[in-house]
Amino acid sequence: MLCLNPAALEKHTEKEGTVFSKGDFVRVCQDIDKLKQLQELPGRGGFSDDMKAVVGKTGKVTKVNINGNVQMKMWDMMWSMNPAALAKISDPTNDKDCDASGEVARFEPEDIVQVVESEETLRKQQISHGGFTEEMTGIVGKQGVVRGVDLDGDVAVSFADGTRWRLNPLSLSKMDPEAVPVDVSAELMVGDLVRIDDDEDKAKRLQEGKENIGWTVSMQNTLGEVGRLVHVSPFNDIFRVRVGGQKWLYRREMLKKVTLEDLELEHSKDDGTTTKRSYRKDLARGDHVKILETVDTDTLREKQKGHGGYADGMEENRKEIGVVQSIDDDGDIHVLYPKGLRLCFHPEVIGKVEKTEGLSVGDLVKIDSDEDKVKEEQKGHGEWVDDMKSSLGHVGRVVKILSPQDVRVKIDGRTWTYNRKVLQNIKSPGLTEWGEATICARGKHDWSSGLSLVCTKCGECTEYGEVCPARKTRPKDPGRVCGCGKGSAGCDDCGWCKRCAEERKNLPDGEESDSDSDSDNDIGKILSQHRARGLAAVLQACTLQPIASFLDALTDLQPEKDEPSRKGVEIVELPKEEDRNQLFEREILPKMKRAIKMLHPKRDCAEIASVLEADVLTPFKVYDRETERILLGDTMSAVSLDAAKQLTTYLNFLQAGIQTDDKSHYACIQVIRNICQQASAISLPFCHQLGKTGMLTTFVSELDLQPGYLPAKLFTYILTSAIAILRSCARVIDNHSYLRGAKIEECLKRLLQFNDPVIACSAILILGHIIRDQSSQCLRLPDEITSYLAKCMRDSLNARENDQEEELAPESFLSLDIAMGIKVLACRDDNRQSFVQNGCIPLLMRLIRVGNDLEKVHAAKALHALAFSENIQQKMKANEDLISLLAKVEEDDEDYEVKAAVSDSLSMIQYGPERHYDYDVFVSCSKLDLPWVEQQLMPLLERDDMDLKVCLASRDFLGGASILDSVIKAIQNSRRIILVVSSNFIKSEWCKHEMKKALDKRFREGNCLIPIRIDNCNIPDMIQDFVSLEFSADDESLDQAMVHQLKKTLKPET
Incomplete structure (x- = not known):
């Protein structure tokens, strides 16, 4: 489909007497x-x-x-x-006066024709008949085969060089097919299988040559691969090919047509020994597996290198049975465990286990069809709601085991808790049983890529379907590896391929879905409150390049510089002080949750955009107090809401070009991206969840957009939006593996070549986070970059001290950003020297004087990082103003985190880089659980062979000191944090505060948080993603395995 970006907001007045309707x-x-x-x-x-x-x-x-x-x-x-x-x-098929009407009957499909011998004649006759391009000189005087005739009588002709052109019938003469055979087998048609040329230099030269259609780092992965042709441009110069579930634009010279027979022959010659084809043939999606007993921890660590890495959850789940979710293109196995943890394993470290009698995650189950029985059995086990009636008698899939009696089952796209007694376990399901299951709702699938599998619905390949090159040797069992190589692996939840799921994004180009948006009561009620806040009207846009059309449409969405906010959005008036807190907690946060939950592909995006802007985005802009922003971040990062997944799923849906093609489509994209930007800026847990959605890969791919291919304004918008989100998410260590996997370093280093200093500096700040754990690889900063950062910080501080807005212009950075950048990039001595030579020390001192608490903390940490160079440390030590400033803040400032950061910097400047933790472990627990902690846990932690220094508040906090300051100090100065999670812990406000501080430390410093659950309480949302150690507080002694695990996890590094 090719759309040309159309009108913006104004209503067009038709020419006199002209009214267009569908079908005209x-x-x-x-x-x-x-x-x-x-x-x-x-x-x-x-x-x-x-x-x-x-x-x-x-x-x-x-x-x-x-x-x-x-x-x-x-x-x-x-x-x-x-x-x-x-x-x-009028209808041209009935128009006898049509210029070409006399020629239409002359040609039929499969006729052999010859083009006129004169290039000049061909040029003239192509006017108003499809036009002429220089590439058409190659068909002058050539024979071709007729493929069709359009409404004007123009003839589509294929030629031996593989091209197809639409020509004026007056330029053609019919030939005798027996006398003039024409071979057009090289022609590329929509639906053909093609192989991408594997020559990278050739690819770059062609893709970046005439009429640059772009080359990205991500395209390297497509070289040499086979894909399916989905679109050919009118002038045969651009071809869109789907490879591995994504669509790419290529030049004709990059493509070679391949047949199914070619692929079958190639496949039959593959002996299965190459990395590309190496996989476990005995495993299928849905199989139960566990880590082999013969694989010890050292072997597991070694095998995992280059195969997803070693994760703490692997050891904790050594004896657990998980279910195979998918198999990636390296043959690595992705396994889901009963508590929701998903891990990636080298195929040689896990083994298949026989199905047990009980239920396991991944099992197919049939819901009892007796409504009265189910209602009775559900009492005390998730209870009964009327919506469950539609699930009776249907087959779903177990997604979580809550207890031996309570099981979470996904059916028709919804997840319900059922009593085990109403579930019938379907053992060894085949294609028939899988085909009867209704696990996912239409349009709500968890698509994955990797090795192609056997679809659980149709039994065909999830990538190639009936034309799979491995069709003759493909296994019959649903979910098993097909054997043809990598591509779409179908849905991780239901196992269906995209053809069976009838996803609208895979409809042929130009075909539209007639499905209407949802119009349920909930969204109707919301919209009735927000009609006045709706986004500006609609605008059609192109879909040849989804990202390009998104950017094009955003041109008219950008507010003018003097506009305070988007037109049509209600200006929010804050309530009186005494009502503000109540309004925020009773109305703002519930509305935010409700708006997130309404996201669904069937709902009209204009309506969704209006509600999201009013109820989610606006609060971020209006409620700017620190406590309010923390609550906003906590709401967006709540596991129960799963806002990151909800937003990114809908964003992917929109950016894939599935939705309606009006302006509200693109306005909705902008609103969602702005929400992601706001939430990621204030909430590290939200950044963590954003990383798990896989959306960071999309944002990284946007860094590869070609500046010459898009309008400058649009290019800058999408790039700065992606960079802002990536910069926030890069602060979370767990996201680094996602970002490196997307090859972000190469993309960012390319951005350093831009003349735009904002983009270059943003790229550097992200790189600083990504490589901070690899000092030897830390990026060397050009002097002009450090100089520019220093200038931005100076301008920012000057504006503040002159009582102006700190954010002077779009191209400036906030002082806090720069202080954080200095802190993470000062891992090389030459970078430290450059920062100092450009005057960053006096600027950091100014920030400590005038900044807020967070700015003071990061300014102090930046000074600490600079002091790692001995000559700089000596200069700083001799700077009496600096020493005096730090000493005064350490003594007078009331915020402990500021005091701690300044104290560390002062110690570093005065005594050098030696620093030790005061404690190895801080134990956070409820006072009601102290007897168990003191009698069971503490004796273990303080055993001689553990060699740990432990901090327990009831024992080690000084009398008379502030409890809040003591908690912060203990957490900051402890290597590890143990959270003793219980019903008492969850009810304690102090414990919640300690948990939040521990999470902050965890996201800054990495793996330092260890939850231990001692009763059957629900794990708090904020730490559900962390593997917890579990045992009963009633046990007289700790299990030996628990002792071993605690010792291994907590013993200080040597």
Whole structure:
């Protein structure tokens, strides 16, 4: 499908007497200059070379947008046109006066024809018949095969060089097919299998050559791979190919047609020994597995290198049975455990286990069809709600085991808790049983890529379907590895391929879904409150390049510099002070949760955008107090809400071009991206969840956008949006593996070549986070970059001291950003020297004087990092103003975190880099659990062979000291934090505070948090993702395995 970006907001007045309707036939004006002028009117989307092919041509109206723009179909492609460029005509198939009518009957499909011998004649006759391009000189005088005739009588002809052109019938003469055989087997047609050339230098040269269509680092992974052709541009110069579930644009010279027989032959010669084909043939999606007993911890660590790495959860789940979720293209096995943890294993470290009698995660179960029985059994076991009635008698899949009696089952896209007694376990399910299951809702699948599998619905390959090269040797069992190689692996939940799931994003180009948006009562009630806050109107946009169309449409969404906010959005007036807190907790946060939960692909994106902006984005802008922002961040990061997944799933849906093609589509994209940017800026847990959604890979791929291919304003918008989110998410250590896996370093280093200092400096700040644990690889900063950062910080501080807004301009950085950047990038001596030479020490001192608590903390930590160079440390030590400032803040400041950071810096400057933790372990627990902690846990932790120094508040805090300050100090100065989680712990406000501080430390410093659950309480949302050690507080002694695990985890590193 090819759409041309159309009008913005104004309603177009049709030409006199012209009213377009769906089904009308229209003709595009024949004056190319006039067409270009009309398309380039404000909001009309501009003019591209491909539009030369529609000059003077006839099409059929498929849709008229509310702003008057006309969408028409021509040559199986969709075009969006300024209505002023169109004229309504009668049905050309009945029009005997049509210029070409006499020629239409002359040609039939499969006729052999010859093009005129004169290039000049061909040029003239192509005017208003598809246009002429220089590539067409190669068909002058050549023979070809007719493929079809359009409404104007123009003939589609295929040639031996693999191209297809639409030609004026007057330029063609029919030939004798027996006398002049023509081989057009090299022609590339939509649906063909093609192999991408594996020559990277050639690829870069062609992709970045004439009319640059772009080359990205991510495209390296497609070289040499086989994909399916999904679109051919009108002039045969750009081809869109789907490879491994994604679509890419290539030049014709990069593609070679392959047949199923070619792939089968190639597959039969593969002996299965290459890394590309190496996999466990005995494992399938849904199989039960566990870590082999013969694999010890050292072996496991060694095997995991390059295969997902070693994770703490592996050892804790050594004896647990998990279920295979998917198998990636390296053959690594992704396993889901009963408590929801998902781990990636080298295929040689796990083994298949026989199905047990009880239920396990991943099992198929059938819900009892007796409504009265189910209602009775559900009492005390998740209870009964009327919506469960639709699940009776259906087959779903176990997603979590809450207890021996309570089981979470996913069915029809919803997850319910059932009593085990109403579930029938389906043992050894085959294709029939899987086919009866209704696990996912339509449009709500968890797609994955890796090795292609056997679809659990149709039994065909999840990538190639019926034309799979391994079809003759493919196993029959659903979920097993197909054997053809990598590609789409289907849905991790239900195992269906995309063809069976009938995903709208895989409909042929130009085909639209007729499904309507949801109109349920909930969203209706919400919208009735927000009609006045709706986003500005609708705008059609192109889908040739989804990201390009997104950027194009955003042109008219950007507010003018003097506009305080988007037009149409209600200005929020804050309530009186005494009402503000109540309003925030009773109305703002519940509305935010409700808005997130309403996200669904079937709902109209204009309505969703309106509600999201009013109830989610606006609170971030209006409620700016630190406590309020913390609550906003906690709400967005709550595991029960799962906002990161909800937002990114819908964002992927929109950016894939599935939704309606009006302006509200792109406005909704902008709102969601802004929400992600706001939430990630204030909440590290939200950043962590964002990383787990896989969306960071998409944001990284956006860094590869070519500046010459997109308008500068749009290019800057999408790039800065992606960079802002990535910069926030890079603060979380757990996200580093996702970012490195997406090859972010290469993308960021390319951005350093930009003339835009904002983009370059943003890239450096992200790189600083990513490589901070690898000092030897830390990036060497150019002096001009450190100079620019120092200038930005100086301007920012000057503005503040002059009572101006600190954020002076879009190209400036906040002082806090720069202080954090200095802290993480000062891992090389030459970087430290450059920062100091550009005057960063006096600037950091100024920030400590005038900044807020958070800025003071990071300014002090930046000074601490700079002092690692001995000559700088000596200069700082001799700086009396600096020593005096730090000593005064250490003594007078009331915030403990500020005191701690300043104290560390002062110690570093005065005594050098030696620093030790005061404690190895801090134990956080409820006072009601102290007897067990003192009698069972503490004796273990303080055994001689453990060699640990432990801090327990009831024993080690000094009398008379502030409890809050003592807690913060103990957490900051402890190597590890143990949370003794219980019902008492959850009810304690002090314990919740300690847990939040421990989480902050965990996200800054890495793996330092160890939850221990001692009763059957629910693990708090904030730490559900962490593997916890579990045993009963009633046990007289700790289990030996627990003792061993605690010793291994807690013993100080040597």
